[in-house]
Amino acid sequence: MAAVTSKTFTEGDVEVSEAIDFCRFYPTSMAAFDELKTVSYQPKGVVLVIPPWNFPLAIPVGGTVAALAGGNTVLLKPATVALPVAWEFAQCFWDAGVPKDALQVVCPAERQSLNWLSAHQSVKHIILTGGTDTAFRLLENAPRTPLSAETGGKNAMILTVNGDQDRAILNVVSSAFSNAGQKCSACSLLLVERSTYEDEIFQSKLRDAVLSLRTGGVWDPMNYVGPMIDHKNEKLQYAIDHLEPGESWLVAPEFIDKEGYILKPCVKWGVKPGSYTFRNELFAPLLSVVCIDSLEQGIEYANSSEYGLTAGLQSLNKAERELWKNKIEAGNLYINRGITGAIVRRQPFGGMKRSAFGGGIKAGGPNYVASFLRFKNATAYDIKDVEANYRQAWNNVFSKEEDVSHIYGEENTFRYLPLNSMALRIADADELNDVLLVMLAANQTKTKLTVSLSDKHHQLEVIKAKVATFDGMKLRLESEEDFINTMSTYERVRACSESLSDAVYQKAAELGLCIIDSIPLAEGRIELLHYLKEQSISFEYHRYGSIFEENKCCG
Template identity: 30%
Template sequence: MFEIIKNSENKYKNLNNGVWETSESNKFIDIYSPLDQRLVGSVPAMTSAEVDKTIASAKEAQKKWKHISVNERAEILYKAADLLIKHTDELAELMMLEIGKDIKSAHSEISRTADFIRFSADSGKSVSGESIPGDSFPGFKNNKVSVVKREPLGVILAISPFNYPVNLAASKIAPALIIGNTVVLKPATQGSLSGLYLARIFQMAGVPDGVLNTVTGKGSEIGDYITTHKDINFINFTGSTEVGQRISGITKMVPLLMELGGKDAAIVLEDADLEMTATQIVAGAYSYSGQRCTAVKRIIVMDSVADELIAMLKEKISQLKIGNPLEHDQLDVVPLISSKAADFVMELIADAKDKGASLVLGGNREGNLIEPTLFDHVTRDMRLAWEEPFGPVVPVIRVASKEEAIEIANASEYGLQSSVFTQNINDAFYIADSLDVGTVQINNKTERGPDHFPFLGVKSSGMGTQGIKYSIESMSRPKATIVNLHI
């Protein structure tokens, strides 16, 4: 059932108006596995003319799709979730090869995605409008009634990242479809094979021709073109702050929903349960090698308990499972997505060493596999204190007070999440209220879910609010019809 999306040479096609097509240019981008550098597949490098054709298909299909009943749209999403679970093994294997995720984590991502799709269908069915009587506003009589409903925006451009190529594509597609939009999916190049499989799942579930389409190609060649296309009505992007800021700078009068970078802090007070805190921090910092926007990326700890916490962290980090997912089923630290990514992490490690940080453990590299690394006595002049590594290296910054912890946390250009570890609820809420972030976790690692909670970043970490209900609202608008009663 999936052979339709590629040919015998493992060259993939794009979905346009219900048909899987190769690029007219016959140019392809090769996708190599970060695990053993094998060629996993090739995707078309689409031209601007092909982008035009794809967006035109989505625009035309939306005229009919928005009039399909929400129950019918929901049934298609339910079926897509079921098909996703049915094909878990095949898709998880592809994800492992394409993005280097261990097989258990790949299975978990697919299961979570199916739940997300089902919940989106349920939430779409519960969207309701309202009627507003005119006489509730001073000076008006009871001869006007405003009937308000939610209207889809049109064609949604969904741009997904490499690290969660199924979940963070579906988290854009499902809310968009259930409210009546059509979608053009532009997956990250590394991760695009998994994205194309997901599109095939939706097609198999019964998504009509043109309602979901895909575009592959280098962002440097078609990125600006597609994000500024006149027929794109909304852009839902997850990726780097650098790219997000560029999209924000070149688009005009197009609403944006963006999840960008982070430098999530774990703030540890004197009265924290250090055993629990260490467990949470290690899980939050090093799983999937820290290649997550919500990973714990710095530890801000009261100096009086820093030594004890670091000893616990060192013990737990040394127990992490490290290796190649091709050789082991369940791993915490795996090779990074590319040599470029690994080079950047090693630059941050070298800078911290050169400027006097204390290496607690790790710091070594074999290929693109970097040992889980922890630095103590990191100071503000070190790059590791501020830059997002997207890799398995975490700095410890010692502070003398809650106010200093808050000041350092807020000095970051990012504002995605933070954690506060304390047994004093007053301190927890005081710090939470003082932090310039989208979400504060109390006595828990920074993390994305549950997916019906609001999820957002401030400053350079994003704009707009995700979470199933919030995503549906973001990709729709109120429309008022006013009934005038001549009485």
């Protein structure tokens, strides 16, 4: 990893540990689905795994193991620069007994071959970690193939006047500059409340902390910041060359090599919402500092981004923490700690908005392997029994915010949130029972559902009557063309089968919208997943020797 992707040994060591965690966790997570008696499952088939270069071991291992754990076969297409790492770990898998028929490595030099491969009818699911543009290209190329993608981030950490300044500086520096800022989870925006922002002592401490980071080649283990993978980062160069009104350098950028691979950590001060540096993911050791007048304004600024991957808050005030936790739009939330370094199962990883494509199920979490399985009802069911099953799944699993790690000094909870807006598009041939299951699931999860169908459906009157029995559920009688024109208003689309037209899938691909088209299930432990999004929250309450839960709330 150090030789081919310029990863420091410290970062590489952590990545090896994460890869091992994936190998241990995903197979054991299958047990929860083996125990379900109302459904059966089978593997989807061929899963195409497309990992990035910045985590050349952990992420491809994670995708590969998740697919293999469900009995699928894997085509691994690593980033070209990271091929040597992928080949080495694939060799380990083969040596351990994984058949080469089950795991193959392909690395075409040109995009055309990948386009052909990703659109091939044998590929039943695609796992991507990479750029948002890449996710859209894959969707456009194969709109009916399910895509689980973790993409970009423009991640913000907020520091209020109630935050511990010294601890906050430590957290932001590690989050912004580890791996030379080349993490999708990296902190690239620091939003600071005005009195702290204008405090010269705070500015001096932040400057000193950044300047203290040793920068250089990866072969010196004392270097904290290593080289970037690319010396032709046009977005970074533009951000360096252009200071917009009000902007200045708290720590000026400096390349220490002629080629421009090694950039010392730098801090741009006075960045404003809407500016180039505020909006664009730079993937480099450049931190932007923004002045805010209140926590509420900071949340508004952070949520204005099209991304929603990680987010951080530095505050010792309980009311501020609760407000931020319930208003911020991101998949992984971190309080009074850094916002990178998610650990398998402890902090399942994945974003919201343009940071994630697919069904909202997080990597390293309890449900991830289910994404690569095809479930079906194993027994006949009665609607009343389904209601009871859904209610039990909701009460036992999905309504709870739980900490499964139980670490002194750090609370790591995992919760499910309802979707803001979801559509059920009913095809003329769909069965009434399938439609009812979707309505029941949406109602149980408190997801706002719009039921869309043509006025020619053979069960129209029954469906209209059923919709009227659920509070907040809407009915739209519309043609498929009219439905396509409204798809941008939904967060996700549910279908009862794969019978929707290609035009619907093509529009979904254009919007980056996920269509769940598997047969609705009477088992709530699986079906309810489609109406929810997952969120991880990590709260470090250990401070000055206080490691017990009763001491975690200050202010």
